[in-house]
Amino acid sequence: MLALGFLHPLLLWGLPLCAVPIVIHLLNRRRHQTRPWAAMTFLLAAMQRNKKRLQMEQWLVLLLRTLAVLLLVLLVSRPLLDGGLGGGRTHHVALLDDSASMQQRSGSATLYAKAKERVRAFAERLATTAAGDAFSLVRTSRPQQPDVWSLRVGPDLGQRVAALLQELPAGDGAPDLGAALAADVQRAAGVDGIARTEHHVFGDARAADWTTDDDKPAPALFAALVASKAAGERVFAHGAAGPPQDVAIVDVRLADRFAVAGASAALAADVQNLGLDPAPAGSLTVEVDGQSRVVLAVPPLAPGERLAVPFAHTFAVGGPHRVDAQLEAADTYPLDDRRTLALDVRDKSRVLLVDGQPDEDDGETFFLQAALDAPESGVEPQVVTDDGLDDVELAAFDAVWLCNVQAPSPALAERLAAFVAGGGGLVVWCGAQVDAAAWNERLWRGGAGPLPLPIGDIAGDPDRPEKAAFTAPEHPVADGVGEVLDLLFGSVVLAKRWLQLVDDGTSGATIVARIRDAEGPPLLAVRSVGQGGQAALCALSADKAWSNLPSTDLFVVLCHQLHRATARRSDVAGQNLLPDGIWRTALDAASLRLDATVRALRGDDERTFTAPEAQPPAPAQLVVPMAELRQLGAYEVELARHDGAPDKRLFARNPPLAESRLVGFAAADFARVYPAELRDRVAFVRDDDRAEAAAAGGEPWPLLAALLLACMLLETLLAWRFGRR
Numbered sequence: 001m002l003a004l005g006f007l008h009p010l011l012l013w014g015l016p017l018c019a020v021p022i023v024i025h026l027l028n029r030r031r032h033q034t035r036p037w038a039a040m041t042f043l044l045a046a047m048q049r050n051k052k053r054l055q056m057e058q059w060l061v062l063l064l065r066t067l068a069v070l071l072l073v074l075l076v077s078r079p080l081l082d083g084g085l086g087g088g089r090t091h092h093v094a095l096l097d098d099s100a101s102m103q104q105r106s107g108s109a110t111l112y113a114k115a116k117e118r119v120r121a122f123a124e125r126l127a128t129t130a131a132g133d134a135f136s137l138v139r140t141s142r143p144q145q146p147d148v149w150s151l152r153v154g155p156d157l158g159q160r161v162a163a164l165l166q167e168l169p170a171g172d173g174a175p176d177l178g179a180a181l182a183a184d185v186q187r188a189a190g191v192d193g194i195a196r197t198e199h200h201v202f203g204d205a206r207a208a209d210w211t212t213d214d215d216k217p218a219p220a221l222f223a224a225l226v227a228s229k230a231a232g233e234r235v236f237a238h239g240a241a242g243p244p245q246d247v248a249i250v251d252v253r254l255a256d257r258f259a260v261a262g263a264s265a266a267l268a269a270d271v272q273n274l275g276l277d278p279a280p281a282g283s284l285t286v287e288v289d290g291q292s293r294v295v296l297a298v299p300p301l302a303p304g305e306r307l308a309v310p311f312a313h314t315f316a317v318g319g320p321h322r323v324d325a326q327l328e329a330a331d332t333y334p335l336d337d338r339r340t341l342a343l344d345v346r347d348k349s350r351v352l353l354v355d356g357q358p359d360e361d362d363g364e365t366f367f368l369q370a371a372l373d374a375p376e377s378g379v380e381p382q383v384v385t386d387d388g389l390d391d392v393e394l395a396a397f398d399a400v401w402l403c404n405v406q407a408p409s410p411a412l413a414e415r416l417a418a419f420v421a422g423g424g425g426l427v428v429w430c431g432a433q434v435d436a437a438a439w440n441e442r443l444w445r446g447g448a449g450p451l452p453l454p455i456g457d458i459a460g461d462p463d464r465p466e467k468a469a470f471t472a473p474e475h476p477v478a479d480g481v482g483e484v485l486d487l488l489f490g491s492v493v494l495a496k497r498w499l500q501l502v503d504d505g506t507s508g509a510t511i512v513a514r515i516r517d518a519e520g521p522p523l524l525a526v527r528s529v530g531q532g533g534q535a536a537l538c539a540l541s542a543d544k545a546w547s548n549l550p551s552t553d554l555f556v557v558l559c560h561q562l563h564r565a566t567a568r569r570s571d572v573a574g575q576n577l578l579p580d581g582i583w584r585t586a587l588d589a590a591s592l593r594l595d596a597t598v599r600a601l602r603g604d605d606e607r608t609f610t611a612p613e614a615q616p617p618a619p620a621q622l623v624v625p626m627a628e629l630r631q632l633g634a635y636e637v638e639l640a641r642h643d644g645a646p647d648k649r650l651f652a653r654n655p656p657l658a659e660s661r662l663v664g665f666a667a668a669d670f671a672r673v674y675p676a677e678l679r680d681r682v683a684f685v686r687d688d689d690r691a692e693a694a695a696a697g698g699e700p701w702p703l704l705a706a707l708l709l710a711c712m713l714l715e716t717l718l719a720w721r722f723g724r725r
């Protein structure tokens with residue numbers, strides 16, 4: 001079916017002007033007066049012979065003049081052909097982007113409000129120009145659940161769509177434009193009685209939705225466009241991105257590897273200028289558990305610059321805590337000006353000290369235990385002998401320190417390797433009992449094991465002790481105390497004997513300290529292993545047999561710095577989620593009920609989730625999809641215990657960083673990034689309503705203009721030709 005409408009219907013009142021050439025023709029005929037004249041007899045006879053030809057010429061010129069006026073009126077009134085010239089019903093699918101970036105303000109309204117207004121205006125135009133066609137409305141956050149599907153277009157379509165749009169809030173997730181378009185293409189193929197389908201994307205046309213980070217076509221969207229082209233469908237992108245200026249909190253993180261109650265924890269908020277212009281100075285407000293509040297300065301940021309704003313906090317008790325950071329600055333995109341960190345603070349950080357040469361008065365771990373068990377250290381050391389290590393569950397500890405252990409058994413070596421690869425910390429102190437060959441075979445493994453460096457022979461002269469040098473001021477071991485370590489290593493440490501550590505520069509280990517000077521043999525090496533695990537190897541012994549280090553003040557500082565740099569990192573990823581993430585926890589049905597209350601700590605979002613029953617001995621799994629929650633920030637999970645005792649967990653729901661990239665994507669960008677065969681199937685429509693209507697309806701003004709020009713040229717040519725004859 002061909003539906004005809006007009007952008008300027010009032011100008012159709014000019015259609016009576018088509019009669020002007022006819023009236024002029026008739027008036028010219030009435031001017032003639034009959035005057036007898038002898039010579040006219042021969043002229044009248046000649047005209048009588050050519051009467052039919054002359055009439056045809058006059059009628060042809062008159063037709064061209066009338067047609068020119070008609071085309072001119074149609075051209076200025078700008079008709080729309082919503083059904084296409086091929087006839088048949090058209091399916092108009094409106095894909096509404098309700099992602100987080102649509103909450104950016106542009107002028108006095110959000111981009112989402114403007115997009116909804118475009119959808120409403122689009123539906124109203126269809127109601128007047130495309131009666132009988134089909135209309136659908138789908139949101140990018142719910143591509144499998146259309147709000148309206150294949151609704152027959154009628155006079156009330158605009159009102160119905162406007163009422164529906166009022167009930168559709170903006171989301172806070174990231175869109176998958178390719179998946180949404182692909183779902184529409186597949187679903188539209190099953191609609192009967194449709195000759196063609198047009199997909200209209202109402203959003204902010206951001207580069208992040210259309211391209212990858214390396215400026216290539218987004219794979220899912222590219223596949224969807226290819227599928228739409230194969231189906232003979234067109235895609236129209238309506239709207240434009242807002243101002244590409246944004247300063248965002250891109251992360252709030254625990255700078256230390258862990259946090260314990262009663263000890264100061266280092267944290268940081270990462271602020272980045274994601275805009276194209278320099279950002280002025282601002283301020284950052286940090287709150288801990290909604291109580292402790294501090295305001296930090298944020299300096300001016302260059303385009304793309306990222307800055308870590310550090311701060312510290314001492315958590316009084318262990319358990320779940322939250323840290324909220326808020327940028328205090330005027331911004332058109334407020335969602336990324338706030339971010340929350342949810343973390344579990346440990347009561348103590350447990351360290352297993354393995355004594356390879358126990359002694360009643362002064363064993364290998366005596367000084368270590370005294371140093372780590374200092375007041376307010378947050379560390380809880382536990383001492384075992386190497387013989388009793390096989391009975392200890394390593395997963396209960398954050399780090400294992402082996403002191404002058406002759407050699408781990410093959411089974412223990414496997415356990416230690418798995419412990420470090422899984423994120424645990426390993427610190428090895430040498431001594432006279434160490435079997436270097438066995439250590440290298442079982443834990444160095446040619447560089448594949450957790451040992452930072454292979455161990456060699458004993459070196460040094462007790463009668464000629466050597467000084468030491470601190471050589472890695474940027475390493476986490478030196479965090480906050482680099483100058484102290486540099487001073488004390490060079491002034492107080494005297495190494496009498498040590499095991500040579502073989503460093504060929506290929507192991508990836510960092511040499512934190514050396515014997516003698518910055519070019520001397522390695523004294524302390526640290527290396528990253530597996531999924532965040534850290535291993536340290538000290539060439540000295542942990543007692544006073546090989547050096548004076550344990551009897552110096554440096555020893556206490558060094559032990560705590562080693563523990564902070566190597567102990568198991570707190571895993572906060574499962575508690576800090578994006579709107580498309582899922583929070584999970586295991587429930588012991590013997591002590592907990594299967595239902596839990598989830599409530600926002602800021603706002604009124606509260607609901608209940610129930611874990612499905614599981615077959616023993618497997619625990620039940622409570623699953624909380626972030627997509628079913630409405631707010632950003634911290635959420636508290638209250639579990640119901642059978643004994644009535646409180647059991648609360650915490651997680652944070654934060655905005656996706658991808659939505660903070662606000663740079664737009666226009667037709668020129670599409671032509672640059674996407675292949676030429678797709679360019680005739682995709683049209684970018686900006687804020688001009690006329691252009692939008694033309695793209696949506698198929699405006700034939702170029703054809704009308706060409707016909708008008710042809711009529712005028714042909715009329716001029718024929719009038720000249722007939723006049724000469």
